[in-house]
Structures are given as structure tokens and as C-alpha cells.
Amino acid sequence: MSKRTLDIEVLRYDPEQDTEPHFMSYQVPCEEDWAILDALNYIKEELDTTLAFRWSCHMMVCGSCGMMVNGEPVLTCKTFVRDLPKDVRIEPLENFPIERDLVVVLDDVMEKLQMAKPYIIRKDPPPENEEFNQPRSALYKFKQYTMCVNCMCCYSACPQYALDSSFIGPAVLALAHRYNIDSRDQGKSERLDILADHDGVWNCSFVGACSEVCPKNVDPAAALQQMKIDGAKAYWLQKLPGGKS
Amino acid sequence: MSRNPYVRPVSPTTWYMRNGRYIKYMLREVTCLLVGFYSFFLICVLAILAGGSEERWLAFLASQQNAFWLAFHVIALLFYLVYMTFDWFQLAPKAMPLQVGEQKVPPAFIVAAHYVAWAVVTALVFLLAGVF
Ligand code: FES
Numbered sequence: 001m002s003k004r005t006l007d008i009e010v011l012r013y014d015p016e017q018d019t020e021p022h023f024m025s026y027q028v029p030c031e032e033d034w035a036i037l038d039a040l041n042y043i044k045e046e047l048d049t050t051l052a053f054r055w056s057c058h059m060m061v062c063g064s065c066g067m068m069v070n071g072e073p074v075l076t077c078k079t080f081v082r083d084l085p086k087d088v089r090i091e092p093l094e095n096f097p098i099e100r101d102l103v104v105v106l107d108d109v110m111e112k113l114q115m116a117k118p119y120i121i122r123k124d125p126p127p128e129n130e131e132f133n134q135p136r137s138a139l140y141k142f143k144q145y146t147m148c149v150n151c152m153c154c155y156s157a158c159p160q161y162a163l164d165s166s167f168i169g170p171a172v173l174a175l176a177h178r179y180n181i182d183s184r185d186q187g188k189s190e191r192l193d194i195l196a197d198h199d200g201v202w203n204c205s206f207v208g209a210c211s212e213v214c215p216k217n218v219d220p221a222a223a224l225q226q227m228k229i230d231g232a233k234a235y236w237l238q239k240l241p242g243g244k245s
Numbered sequence: 246m247s248r249n250p251y252v253r254p255v256s257p258t259t260w261y262m263r264n265g266r267y268i269k270y271m272l273r274e275v276t277c278l279l280v281g282f283y284s285f286f287l288i289c290v291l292a293i294l295a296g297g298s299e300e301r302w303l304a305f306l307a308s309q310q311n312a313f314w315l316a317f318h319v320i321a322l323l324f325y326l327v328y329m330t331f332d333w334f335q336l337a338p339k340a341m342p343l344q345v346g347e348q349k350v351p352p353a354f355i356v357a358a359h360y361v362a363w364a365v366v367t368a369l370v371f372l373l374a375g376v377f
Contacts, residue, residue: 013251015250016247094253095255097250098251098252137344137346137347140344140347159261159263162255206336207266209266209270211339219339222339222340226342229341
């Protein structure tokens, strides 16, 4: 296989020494079939062992290798060297604080994740001693949203989150929507009370960047618009005589 | 090891220059200025009509017969039809997805349905207005 040498600039930040991040350049002889993650591993193994970055599965499942490559938030295990120009710039995911080098602090999203109540909520007890059947048509309604690997590329792409981090954000809201439209779930009104609010779906102005960058084709922007409709419906239904508050 | 996370600054005034995607979004958003102005303009036109003076109405019509106002109407129409309508109809299948049985209704079908509904409503308005 032929090799191709890339000039890779990596944003480095050492929290114990640096006052701000700076770029370092590496020349990396890449194999034709490498992903950018392989190039990073080459740097760490052969050129500079101090480089910090996250990864685990190398197969688009764990969601931990999200970074900015030439300005776009991507999974680096899914971004191939052959599709990139010779000059490549790698930065940590935007809109998150940098812990060290390419590692970002995700605490904010982890906290918000709990607000979505991402589990099935039942008001009536589920059927006893028998399977809780769900027709395939009901599964297909939300299946797309189960594909999210929490890589947080969508948060990096979202200008709304960049400007106002109180926004709950795309992946968490899409996950809430996934449960809202699950035929076995009865917790929609509980979730909407929290999420159909200013910091929730109404902070989204439908830029749509989240869906454009999603490496798993989840389409969080669609989920958010649908939740806006659900939230508005619930609001007006409450206003009707006899409507529940 | 001590933690000292670094927060990258985001410019509140120039953030949308960061990439083409944001610029396109901002272009869509600034159309609201034109929409706002055109709505205001229409209200003024209605006020002239409601005033009942034929003389003022004819004077208004005459005032529109120049290059500036013609250009304004053409630009407003283009923005409405080509940009706003096209963009929003394009986004409609995201907000209103349809599924029949196990099959998702193709997004193009939902977009097309919006154009058909739009044509029908426009024809009705024209009919009511006595255009045909
Ligand atoms: S390493 Fe797991 S998604 Fe890329």
C-alpha cells in the first residue's frame, strides 16, 4: 500500500503549564486506508507520547473520538485520510472546555442527560407474566434516535449552545424525544414540563447544523422541531376547559 | 494532577462568520426584516384602501410606478417565494414526518404536498379576489 504524508496541526493544551492552547505540527506518513484516529495514534506512539485524546472502539460505536477536523466536528475513526487534503488541523470539540490537548470536559452534557429522563416511564404497570410487545411500526418511529452514540459533535456544531450553554442541546433533547414517541412510554408530559421550555426546545432556532454533522444520521434538529409541536400542543390543551395542568 | 480547563472564547457578534452553514442560516434569519417591513407596508396600503378616497388610492398606485419600488417588490417576492418558502417547505418533513404502517413517507412527497396546498390556497384567494 502506498503512503501519503500529511502535515497535521494539533491543538495542544497542558493545564499544568499553559495559559492558553497552541498548535503543534507533525508530519505523519499515513497508510492509504487510515482514519485520522490512526494518524493520531501514530503521533502518540512514534512522535510524541504526551499527546492526549480519547478513543476506544475504532468503529463508530463508543462515540469518544469526536474532534474538530479542519473545522468540522467529526468522529475521527470515521474520517479517512484519503478524503482529506495534505494539511489537516485537529482541534478538540468546539463549545466545550479543554481538559488537556484533544480531551474536552463533558460534565455539562452529562448533567443535562438526566433531565431528559432517558428511560421508559410507566403510569400503568407493564403487563405481568407476558412479553411487552411492540409492533415494528412503533419501533420504526423512534429507531433512528436510538443510533446516537453521544459523541457530542452536534453540540460542537450548535451555535445556540456556543452562545448560551444553558441550552439543553441537541443530543439530550433528541434522546428525550426518542422516549416520548416510544409506544411503551407514558412519561411524555413529565419530560415536556422540563424540556418544552426556554432552555429546552424553544432555545433552538433551527440552524440544523446538528443534523448535518451527525455521524450517525440521527437528525436531532427534526426531533427538536417535533418536540416544539408537542410542547405547543400540550400548552394549548392545558388551556382548554377541563385541561390538566 | 490539578484541573484547569480552558474555555475558548466565542464572539457574540461574529460567530456566524465561522462557516458557510451559519452564514446561510443568518441569511434566512435576516429575511425577517424584509418580512416585517413588507407586513408594515401592507397594513399602510390597507389603511389607504379603507380610507375610501379613490384619489389617494390612485396616487398611491402611481407612486409605485418607479424603478425603486418595482425593484423592492421584485426582491421581496423573490425572498418570499424562493428563499423563505423554499427553505421552510424543505424543512417541513423534519417537523412533520409521516409514517404509514412500517414505511416512512418520503420527505419529497411531504414537500410536494406543501406546494400543492400552497397552489390551491393561492388559487382560492385569486378566485375570491375575482382575478379569474
Ligand atoms: S473510537 Fe469509538 S466512535 Fe470513534
